[in-house]
Amino acid sequence: MNKFSPGQISEFQTRLVDWFQKNKRKLPWREKPNWYKTYLSEIMLQQTTVEQGLPYFKKFIDNFPTIIDLANSEEQRILYLWSGLGYYARARNMHKAAKKIRDEFAAEFPRDYKDALSIPGIGPYTAAAILSIAFNKTHAVVDGNVSRVISRIFAISKDIRLSSTQKQITEKAKLLLDPENPGLFNEAMMELGALICTPLKPDCNNCPVNLQCRAQAKNLVNEIPYKSPAKAKKKKFNLVFILRFNNKICLAKRPDTGLLAGMWEFPVKELNAKQFESFGENNLDQNFGIINTGPTVQSPKYRHQYSHIDLTYQAVITDLRDSVVQLSDYYEYKWLNFAELFDYPIHNAHKKILEWLKSLVSG
Numbered sequence: 128m129n130k131f132s133p134g135q136i137s138e139f140q141t142r143l144v145d146w147f148q149k150n151k152r153k154l155p156w157r158e159k160p161n162w163y164k165t166y167l168s169e170i171m172l173q174q175t176t177v178e179q180g181l182p183y184f185k186k187f188i189d190n191f192p193t194i195i196d197l198a199n200s201e202e203q204r205i206l207y208l209w210s211g212l213g214y215y216a217r218a219r220n221m222h223k224a225a226k227k228i229r230d231e232f233a234a235e236f237p238r239d240y241k242d243a244l245s246i247p248g249i250g251p252y253t254a255a256a257i258l259s260i261a262f263n264k265t266h267a268v269v270d271g272n273v274s275r276v277i278s279r280i281f282a283i284s285k286d287i288r289l290s291s292t293q294k295q296i297t298e299k300a301k302l303l304l305d306p307e308n309p310g311l312f313n314e315a316m317m318e319l320g321a322l323i324c325t326p327l328k329p330d331c332n333n334c335p336v337n338l339q340c341r342a343q344a345k346n347l348v349n350e351i352p353y354k355s356p357a358k359a360k361k362k363k364f365n366l367v368f369i370l371r372f373n374n375k376i377c378l379a380k381r382p383d384t385g386l387l388a389g390m391w392e393f394p395v396k397e398l399n400a401k402q403f404e405s406f407g408e409n410n411l412d413q414n415f416g417i418i419n420t421g422p423t424v425q426s427p428k429y430r431h432q433y434s435h436i437d438l439t440y441q442a443v444i445t446d447l448r449d450s451v452v453q454l455s456d457y458y459e460y461k462w463l464n465f466a467e468l469f470d471y472p473i474h475n476a477h478k479k480i481l482e483w484l485k486s487l488v489s490g
């Protein structure tokens with residue numbers, strides 16, 4: 128009972144696409160669409176909601192109206208405009224991708240799937256999405272939304288994290304795909320997952336394909352998809368130094384590889400949990416060769432979640448006797464006026480510290 132007949136498939140496609148054409152959201156990449164807008168939106172919306180991604184899409188289209196403008200930009204400018212969206216490797220890959228498309232594909236997105244996969248930051252999902260939506264190529268798209276819809280339509284109750292389950296879901300997505308209108312069909316599936324077949328409380332009464340949904344028929348909608356618990360994240364503790372000298376503040380650039388590569392931050396010292404809890408003014412001097420001249424001011428403790436790390440951190444304002452600091456972990460550092468800090472691509476965790484500093488300055 129896991130198979131759809133050709134008639135059922137055709138009915139599914141018609142119902143879904145009709146619903147999409149009447150109910151799709153007005154989104155800027157759907158207005159006068161082209162592959163560049165599809166490309167930007169697909170990269171930006173990975174691990175990001177449409178609401179979070181919208182202002183960034185507008186910023187990028189305004190600053191880089193074409194792939195050549197993006198390719199010709201400085202990486203630091205791209206990181207600056209991306210700052211706040213997280214997962215910064217996407218921004219750096221976007222710059223590399225733009226240069227490759229400009230130099231090797233005459234500023235056109237390649238129509239061939241293998242060529243598309245050769246572009247930095249483009250994996251099977253993004254390649255399928257761009258090729259189908261922008262060029263109507265027959266590739267099934269399976270993102271988180273589509274996985275959920277398909278697992279419910281076919282009542283697939285196995286752990287959705289397993290690659291064998293994802294393989295099964297991809298096969299089903301290929302089975303349902305409308306070869307005449309693959310782009311429209313893929314967009315419709317993603318939209319159904321975003322608007323109707325939501326993770327919690329899906330709106331089955333208004334679902335265009337509810338009569339063909341096995342999970343609905345078996346009353347399993349709340350049990351599917353099943354996701355095994357995530358592995359515990361590694362806990363890390365950072366002491367963050369707001370180093371001040373002559374009314375300037377030190378900002379440092381992270382190395383060009385690894386987590387948050389190329390982003391700027393206030394210098395950080397990683398501590399273990401015990402050191403972090405017992406931190407006080409009297410052990411400041413052991414860090415960065417710092418000679419502190421006055422009482423310190425400490426920020427509240429913050430938490431920030433990365434995909435594999437649960438970070439707790441606290442900032443401490445430290446006045447120095449001179450501007451020589453030992454920041455060997457960093458690519459470079461600068462002494463900046465308070466207002467100049469806002470011109471640099473500072474990553475999200477330290478943006479919270481910047482906001483805290485701003486509240487001290489304005490309060």
Ligand code: SF4
Pocket residue numbers: 276279280323324325329330331334335336337338340341342343348
């Ligand atoms: S009927 Fe409900 S569970 Fe099934 S696809 Fe539609 S919204 Fe999702």
